[in-house]
Amino acid sequence: MSAAAEHERDPGGPSRASSRAGRDSPGPAAAQRKWSSTVGVILVSTLLFFVLWQAVAWIVGSPYLPGPVETGRALIDALSRPDFLGFTMWEHVRSSLGRIIIGFAAAAVVAIPLGLVAGWFRFVETFASPWVEMTRPIPPLAWIPFAIVFFGTPLDAVFIVFLASFFPIYLNTVAGVKSVEPLLIDAARTLGARKAFLFTRVIVPGSLAHISIGLRLGLGYAWMSIVAAEILGVKGGGLGIFLWTMHEVGRFDAVFAGMVIIGVLGMLLTRGISFWRAAESV
Amino acid sequence: MDASRTSPVASLRVVDLTVEFNDLIALQEISFTVGQGEFVAIIGPTGCGKTTLLRAMAGLTGPTHGEVWMDGHRVVEPGPERGMVFQEFALFPWLTVRQNIGFGLDARGLRGEARAQHVAKYVEMVGLRGFEEYRPRQLSGGMKQRVAIARALATEPAVVLMDEPFGSLDAQSRSDMQSELLRVWRQARPTIVFVTHSVEEAIFLADRVVILSARPGRVVAEKTIDLPRERVRTGADFNAVRAEIMERIQPGERAVAVADPPVEGVVG
Numbered sequence: 266m267s268a269a270a271e272h273e274r275d276p277g278g279p280s281r282a283s284s285r286a287g288r289d290s291p292g293p294a295a296a297q298r299k300w301s302s303t304v305g306v307i308l309v310s311t312l313l314f315f316v317l318w319q320a321v322a323w324i325v326g327s328p329y330l331p332g333p334v335e336t337g338r339a340l341i342d343a344l345s346r347p348d349f350l351g352f353t354m355w356e357h358v359r360s361s362l363g364r365i366i367i368g369f370a371a372a373a374v375v376a377i378p379l380g381l382v383a384g385w386f387r388f389v390e391t392f393a394s395p396w397v398e399m400t401r402p403i404p405p406l407a408w409i410p411f412a413i414v415f416f417g418t419p420l421d422a423v424f425i426v427f428l429a430s431f432f433p434i435y436l437n438t439v440a441g442v443k444s445v446e447p448l449l450i451d452a453a454r455t456l457g458a459r460k461a462f463l464f465t466r467v468i469v470p471g472s473l474a475h476i477s478i479g480l481r482l483g484l485g486y487a488w489m490s491i492v493a494a495e496i497l498g499v500k501g502g503g504l505g506i507f508l509w510t511m512h513e514v515g516r517f518d519a520v521f522a523g524m525v526i527i528g529v530l531g532m533l534l535t536r537g538i539s540f541w542r543a544a545e546s547v
Numbered sequence: 548m549d550a551s552r553t554s555p556v557a558s559l560r561v562v563d564l565t566v567e568f569n570d571l572i573a574l575q576e577i578s579f580t581v582g583q584g585e586f587v588a589i590i591g592p593t594g595c596g597k598t599t600l601l602r603a604m605a606g607l608t609g610p611t612h613g614e615v616w617m618d619g620h621r622v623v624e625p626g627p628e629r630g631m632v633f634q635e636f637a638l639f640p641w642l643t644v645r646q647n648i649g650f651g652l653d654a655r656g657l658r659g660e661a662r663a664q665h666v667a668k669y670v671e672m673v674g675l676r677g678f679e680e681y682r683p684r685q686l687s688g689g690m691k692q693r694v695a696i697a698r699a700l701a702t703e704p705a706v707v708l709m710d711e712p713f714g715s716l717d718a719q720s721r722s723d724m725q726s727e728l729l730r731v732w733r734q735a736r737p738t739i740v741f742v743t744h745s746v747e748e749a750i751f752l753a754d755r756v757v758i759l760s761a762r763p764g765r766v767v768a769e770k771t772i773d774l775p776r777e778r779v780r781t782g783a784d785f786n787a788v789r790a791e792i793m794e795r796i797q798p799g800e801r802a803v804a805v806a807d808p809p810v811e812g813v814v815g
Contacts, residue, residue: 451607452637456651457627457702466653470641 331518339518340525343507348519350510352502354526360502361491364419368426369487376434376483377476383435384442385468397435405429405490409497418500425494430483437482441475442468481538488534492527504530558583558738559604559706563613566599572763573599576613579757579766583705586732586739588749591759591767592796597742598634600764601708604740605631617706627651630699630737632709636691638683644694645670645679651702669697672731689720693727700731706738713748725751729776746792750785751778758795768795 315333322332331339347353383390405428412421445468453467495505504527511519559581566574573596581587591597602608604615606625615622617629625631630651638647649666657665670676673693683691692712699707713721725748732739743749749756750772758767770792774784 446637448633448635448637449639451602451605451625452631452633452639453650453654454607454625455605455627455629455631455708456698457625457654458650459654462654466650467639470639473641 328515329517331521335518336521336525339516340522343519343522343526348507348510349514352507354507356502357504357507358526358530360419361495361504364422364495364503365426365484365487365491368423369430369484371423372427372430372483372487373434373480376431376479377438380435380438380476380479381442381464381469381472384439384472385464390439397432401432405486406493406497409494412494413497419503422491422494422503422505425490426487429486429490433482433486434476434479437475437479438472441472441479444475445471477541481541484534484538488531558585558618559740560616561600561604561613562616564600564603564610564615565612566596566603566608567611574603575763575765577759577764577766578613579769581706581738581740584736584738586741586752586754587757588741588743588753588755589757589759590743590746590749590792590796591764592761593744595759595761596764597744597759598710600759601631601710601740601742604706605629605708607631627655627702628705630702630704630707632692632695632699632707632712634710634712634714636683636695638691638694638698640683643680643682644675644686647683647694648697648701650698655702665701669701672700672734673697673727687720689716689724692716692724696728696731700735700737703735704737706740709739709741711742711744714743721748726777728752746789746796747780750774750788750792751780756792758792770795 319332319334322330322335343354347356379393383393405425408425408428409421412424415421416424449467449471450463453463458466491503492505492508495503496509497505500506504523508520508523508527511517511523561577561579564574564577565572577600579587589597589600599608603610604622606615606622606629609623622629639650642650645666648669649662652662652665670679673696675690675693675697678686678690683694686694696709696712699709713724716724729752741749741752753772756770756772758770759765760767770788772788774782774788778785
């Protein structure tokens with residue numbers, strides 16, 4: 266998680282608009298042809314992926330590397346009945362998502378007001394900067410040993426998610442306040458806006474685009490951190506626990522099935538985020 | 548008619564105003580007054596500190612020396628009695644036309660029916676009916692400028708400071724907006740200080756023109772425009788005034804300025 270990644274560029278830039286226009290410019294027939302050839306390439310590529318996977322699994326012949334067929338069988342098995350711990354896959358997913366939502370929401374609730382105030386009052390930003398600079402370079406996962414003993418299940422995983430999503434939200438909110446055009450602040454002042462009015466009616470709405478970027482990044486980081494947090498700490502249900510338990514009993518087909526589920530959910534989350542972004546830029 | 552409107556009561560007084568930015572002297576010992584209800588244009592070459600002068604009058608930029616007085620009070624910060632129209636419009640992009648125009652009313656705590664009527668009045672005045680729910684990015688430059696003018700007027704300020712508001716408009720919208728502005732001025736009767744680099748625009752609009760020199764900006768001359776309104780840009784008297792002002796700005800280039808009357812007298 267580098268500082269650069271936490272400052273995603275504003276999505277509504279001109280390059281995006283021009284690339285969209287460029288995609289629309291060929292006629293509908295040409296677009297149709299282009300689309301069907303794209304689908305063809307994707308199908309072939311996907312097929313090749315599974316073939317290669319199967320081939321490598323055969324050649325290696327390791328019990329730790331199941332092929333796609335075994336993984337598929339384990340996937341159906343994992344989705345159709347509870348595992349030997351007594352949890353259904355739905356319960357694992359629900360536990361993980363619940364932790365993500367709580368940790369992410371807590372991060373947003375703390376980071377947005379703090380970022381707004383720090384962006385507006387230089388003193389607050391300066392005061393907070395050593396705290397931020399000292400804690401931010403510590404990977405969230407490095408907090409796990411502390412979190413396990415200090416918080417215990419399931420708050421330890423929530424805490425890790427909180428840490429993972431806090432910094433992108435905070436830093437982007439600060440950047441958002443600073444991005445508000447000084448001219449708009451001047452205009453508001455000549456219209457009689459005093460401090461509180463200026464803050465709520467110009468600074469906050471003027472920062473929303475950046476805050477939303479911070480939230481999207483924060484959600485992505487939350488997802489990245491949850492599995493590791495669960496593997497290392499949490500007891501009970503959860504996708505990370507499913508993976509780790511299956512690893513411990515040597516069910517590597519089930520481990521791979523769990524990875525597939527995590528990948529699919531992550532993809533859905535990313536899709537959801539890109540819909541969010543698209544809805545915003547309309 | 549013009550003389551009677553120019554009340555002897557001074558509304559704004561700029562006294563020995565000097566503004567320096569680091570080593571740069573933007574304005575040097577500027578002094579002039581603006582009467583209540585008067586329309587004063589400030590012209591001068593690009594970079595002569597016209598915008599700085601207007602910002603100092605608004606209370607957005609502090610003077611290095613000297614002061615700005617309004618109705619006997621020293622200007623130290625912006626206030627709703629001095630509205631400003633910015634060159635770059637400065638509309639709030641997340642607000643609709645109606646919300647932009649109502650912004651100053653909200654800041655003053657005006658609510659409900661009174662606010663709605665007030666906004667509707669100014670929407671009407673600048674000819675934006677039917678566009679109330681549009682956002683700034685959906686509007687043309689001319690329409691954005693109308694919103695900015697309505698927004699500045701809606702709080703009914705005693706003084707409206709306008710910074711080259713029509714600078715980015717094409718010739719046709721520009722001349723339309725000038726006539727509109729005069730109509731609005733006759734209705735609401737605010738004091739207007741209008742910065743421009745177009746001599747023609749200054750003569751068309753103003754009761755009086757204050758001419759600034761190039762950097763550092765100083766007052767070179769003041770000229771009262773005694774032509775009856777609505778002024779005709781191609782009229783002989785109009786051109787005579789234009790020639791006189793051009794002579795003040797660029798001594799010796801008078802002949803060029805008069806030779807080509809339909810072209811805007813743009814300086815710098």
